Amino acid sequence: MSPSLYVPDHGRWVVHKPAVLRGWTYDQPALPRGKKCSSDRKLAPVIQEFQQLIEDDPELFMCFHRMFDEVRRPNGNLDQVFDYKGLMVALDRIITQAPRFGGANNLVMGVPMYAVLAPFCNTPSGFNVFTNAKVNAQLHKIFDVWAEFLVSPESRYVLTTKEQCWFNPTALDVMSQRLGTSFYDAWVCRDSDPDKHYGFTSWDDFFTRRFRPHMREVIDPDNPNLITAACEAHVHTIQSNIRAVDKFWIKGHSYSLSHMFNRDSFTPLFVGGTVYQGILSSLDYHHWHSPVDGVVRKTCLIPGTYYAARLDNDPDPDVVSRSQDFVTAIAARALIFIESNNPVIGLMCFVAVGLGEVSTCKITVKVGDRLRKGDDLGSFHFGGSTHCLVFRPQTPLKPFPHVQPGTVQNVNSNIFYIENGTKN
Structure with missing residues (x-):
């Protein structure tokens, strides 16, 4: 490469x-x-x-x-x-x-x-x-x-080795660089030949491709005090003491739980809690995975905006990417509430936020499903996207030192541990 x-x-x-x-x-x-x-x-x-x-x-x-x-x-x-x-x-x-x-x-x-x-x-x-x-x-x-x-x-006409198609040598190099291995070795493919689209049946099939099992394994899956990354994403922020209602349109007043949860009945349980937000790029893995062992208590799809952003004077055109916290209150999104098997963690929520293009939030779990860390929750279909993990104020979370804004956290990697619990 x-x-x-x-x-x-x-x-x-x-x-x-x-x-x-x-x-x-x-x-x-x-x-x-x-x-x-x-x-x-x-x-x-x-x-x-x-x-x-x-x-x-x-x-x-x-x-x-x-x-x-x-x-x-x-x-x-x-x-x-x-x-x-x-x-x-x-x-x-x-x-x-x-x-x-x-x-x-x-x-x-x-x-x-x-x-x-x-x-x-x-x-x-x-x-x-x-x-x-x-x-x-x-x-x-x-x-x-x-x-x-x-x-x-x-x-699939763009899934070939031709110029400006996704399997030409340059594209494969770009997609493989951060993974440190070849495209074929990283992703589940139905065919080994790029000229046969690697076996992908459509653009959407390629966009929602899955990692091979060895790529993103859960580390120490039986440790209930570890919380894993739900998505392959760039860390935007970790904020605590989140308010029920806040000025989400003003920079510095980032999250408004009542708006984020669309006034769901679970909202009061999370007031004063913690929000972790990560941003996916268009080249990232687009499936969501459970960050804890537990039971699905509620799921919800919320209609909203696709291209609305917090206005600023920055000449850089990518204003929606600068509005990650803002969009959690207004954009089309999915909520999955999971009751952790670890009572110290308790109820938490995964929030998928679809932004732009065909940002379908597809939930694949249902109420009552029992989950293991790393189990599939759903996926984004074509489009840019962001996501949040939301925890109650009683949950004594500690981020691992490597989990800082600006870093990229692999899906299923350990991002939080329970204070006074076992890290490893």
Whole structure:
């Protein structure tokens, strides 16, 4: 593996310099069905419906116009999107294609819709657009249409060794660098030949690929005083004394439990407790695993936003990645409450937060299921994502010294121990 290849920052969804996005999104030579990306191609019905929604709602119509006036335009990265109609054309092109590998130089890693929308997310009018319930309901419809293609065999055209496809030598190098082994040795594949898509049946099948058993084993699985990482993720923060209701939209007032849990009846049990949050990149493993032995007490899917972010003045377009705590209160998410077998840990909650693209939170456990540490809980399907572990105030948690903001913690690795309990 070449040491010169730069693996993109964990937690980032788009590149620092959005000028490179123009060619990635607009200059693709052809759609997988052989149709050219021409500007006069009739929009898909779900995109036509989105355009009609904008034009029929005076507030949305105004906001979609204003956000184009408010957006920064560094290096001409939006030179083909002048108004909301151009944006509809861009979205229409995206949902006919599978995400491509952008290359080691421009570091675009497969989130094309957010790549187009990101500059608008950090504008006042864009904030109004992406927190609008009707817009988010329509985005969900668009994602459903896109997902139909991404789960089909036709989407495998990007799973080859060709340029800007996911199994070309550069892409395989980038995906293998942090794992320290080859793609085939790290991931469960149905075929050893990259030209046969490694046996993956669709883009979604590739995106939700699993580690081989030897890659992420639970260490000391019988020690009830150890809590493991639920996801392969970059540590965002660990915060204690979390309030029931707080100003989650203001930096420094990070978590508002009542909003995060959608006012669930379990909320009072966690007031004053601890939140651990980790961010997944587009190249990470996207399955969730139980951090404790225990029993599933409740699961819940909560609809929400996809591209809303806390506004700031940073010229970097990746504002949603800078809003990780903010999105826990408003984005589409899943809750899984687990009663640990260790009474000192007691009830805890895993929160999966889907952000952008086809961010389906798929729960695979049900109430009453008995879990062992490392058992599968569910998965994210295509899209950027973040997650939290939430603990009650009575749980005497201690993070291991290596668990610090900015570090990457492997799924099933030990991240917390119970104070006065046995670490190892």
